[in-house]
Amino acid sequence: MFFNKVLEGLPDPIFGLGEMFRADVRENKIDLVVGIYKDEELRMQLMPSVKKAKEQILTQDLAVDYLPIDGLRSFCDEIGRLAFGDERWKVHHGRIYAAQTLGGTGSLQIGTAFLAQEISKEAVLSNPTWANHSAIFQRAGCKTSFYPYYSKVLHGIDLEVLFAFLKTLPEKTIVLLHEVCHNPTGCDFSQEQWRALSLLMQKHKLIPFFDCAYHGLGDGLDLDRLGLEIFLDDGHEMIVSYSCSKNFSLYCQRVGALFIVGENAAIKMRVGSQVKRIIRSLYSNPPAHGARIAAHVLQEIDLKNN
Ligand SMILES: Cc1ncc(COP(=O)(O)O)c(C=O)c1O
Numbered sequence: 001m002f003f004n005k006v007l008e009g010l011p012d013p014i015f016g017l018g019e020m021f022r023a024d025v026r027e028n029k030i031d032l033v034v035g036i037y038k039d040e041e042l043r044m045q046l047m048p049s050v051k052k053a054k055e056q057i058l059t060q061d062l063a064v065d066y067l068p069i070d071g072l073r074s075f076c077d078e079i080g081r082l083a084f085g086d087e088r089w090k091v092h093h094g095r096i097y098a099a100q101t102l103g104g105t106g107s108l109q110i111g112t113a114f115l116a117q118e119i120s121k122e123a124v125l126s127n128p129t130w131a132n133h134s135a136i137f138q139r140a141g142c143k144t145s146f147y148p149y150y151s152k153v154l155h156g157i158d159l160e161v162l163f164a165f166l167k168t169l170p171e172k173t174i175v176l177l178h179e180v181c182h183n184p185t186g187c188d189f190s191q192e193q194w195r196a197l198s199l200l201m202q203k204h205k206l207i208p209f210f211d212c213a214y215h216g217l218g219d220g221l222d223l224d225r226l227g228l229e230i231f232l233d234d235g236h237e238m239i240v241s242y243s244c245s246k247n248f249s250l251y252c253q254r255v256g257a258l259f260i261v262g263e264n265a266a267i268k269m270r271v272g273s274q275v276k277r278i279i280r281s282l283y284s285n286p287p288a289h290g291a292r293i294a295a296h297v298l299q300e301i302d303l304k305n306n
Contacts, residue, residue: 013131035183037217037246047249049303053296062292067285069276071100071257075291078298079257083212083242085225088232097260097272099279100286104213104243105132107258111209111239112140113278114260114271115174120207123174126150130183130211133176147175150185157187163200171205180224181214188218194227198234208238216247237262244294253290 011019017033031042038044046054070076076098081089084096101107112123123137127146137144147165151158166175177197182188189197201208208231218224231238244255260275262268279285297303 035246036251037249045249049297049306050248050250050293053293053300053303056300057289057292057296062288067100067288067291069279069285070098070272071286072288072291072295074299075100075255075295076257078295079242079244080259082221082298083215083225083228083240083257083259084232085222085229088229092232092261094265095262095268097262097268097275099258099272099275100291101241101256101258102254102283102286103245103256104211104241105136105256106254106286107241107243107256108133108136108211109140110275110278110282111241111258111260112137112142112174114275115207115209115239116140116142117278118274120172120174122170122172123176123209124169125176126178126182128184129176129178130213133211137174137176142174149182150187157189157193159193159196163196166197166200166206167204169204169206172207174207174209175201176209176211177227179210179212179215179228180218183213189227191226191230194230197227198230198236201231202234202236208236210238210240212240213243214246215242232261244290248294248297250290250294253293254287255290255294 010016014033014035018031021029021031021033036044077093080093080096080098084092089096099110101110121142123142123144124147125133125137125144126149128150129146134144148161149157151161169175178188180188210228210231212225212228215221215224228240238261240259240261242257242259244257245251248255258275260268260271262271
């Protein structure tokens with residue numbers, strides 16, 4: 001009566017493939033779907049430090065009331081230090097608003113909703129990119145198009161073509177950047193390329209939106225954040241979306257963070273007030289368990305170093 005005109009939606013390109021794989025009865029099938037960290041034997045492992053943190057937290061008598069709208073403060077601070085590096089976090093955290101989110105996807109959603117509401121509804125994504133990026137931006141009401149990224153001829157980034165394209169964009173266009181382990185090409189900017197990109201984006205007043213879904217899984221925690229550091233040092237206002245799914249193997253706990261880097265503490269407060277309004281109307285506040293695990297790992301030096 002009400003729902004008989006609902007049309008069937010297309011399956012998700014990544015999760016849909018997983019479902020097809022599980023349904024396939026052939027014995028010699030191989031799962032090559034990306035997005036989950038596996039060992040040499042293709043087994044998904046819970047990292048030992050995360051396992052220990054999980055066990056230790058379960059013995060604590062922790063509060064069961066709601067978390068604040070933007071999540072656990074100790075988690076946001078610890079992930080801030082991890083994402084931006086200790087020194088830069090110390091210097092800049094006064095102007096960086098941070099919220100705990102439902103994984104990296106939740107962070108992308110909230111960041112995009114905030115930008116669409118306050119600043120811009122034009123976004124460009126790399127060609128190619130993670131299959132969910134377009135859907136996230138479009139759901140927020142953004143117009144999306146693609147910037148040239150991977151060149152099949154060069155087997156790498158064609159910087160000249162990319163830069164020529166970026167120069168044509170209107171001011172305040174959102175440019176979605178993969179921090180490291182570009183999904184799906186695996187092809188990342190070098191330090192020099194990040195520097196040149198930062199200057200160009202600053203000159204043309206483009207909004208950097210970093211998607212950090214694989215921090216630590218490229219060349220290590222320090223080298224993987226080079227681009228982010230360069231943009232921060234150059235004084236950009238920007239959005240940073242951080243996922244703890246892969247680097248903490250906390251996939252199903254849905255743990256991530258959103259950072260919005262403003263010019264000063266007053267802007268941070270106002271930005272935070274708008275983000276909290278968005279979160280409150282969507283899911284009110286995030287769950288505690290996964291964020292407590294991640295914060296515990298980072299607070300306990302033995303777990304952090306392992
Ligand atoms: C590039 C990229 N961004 C974001 C995400 C989302 O991460 P999460 O699972 O934490 O929502 C993924 C997940 O595969 C990804 O590959």
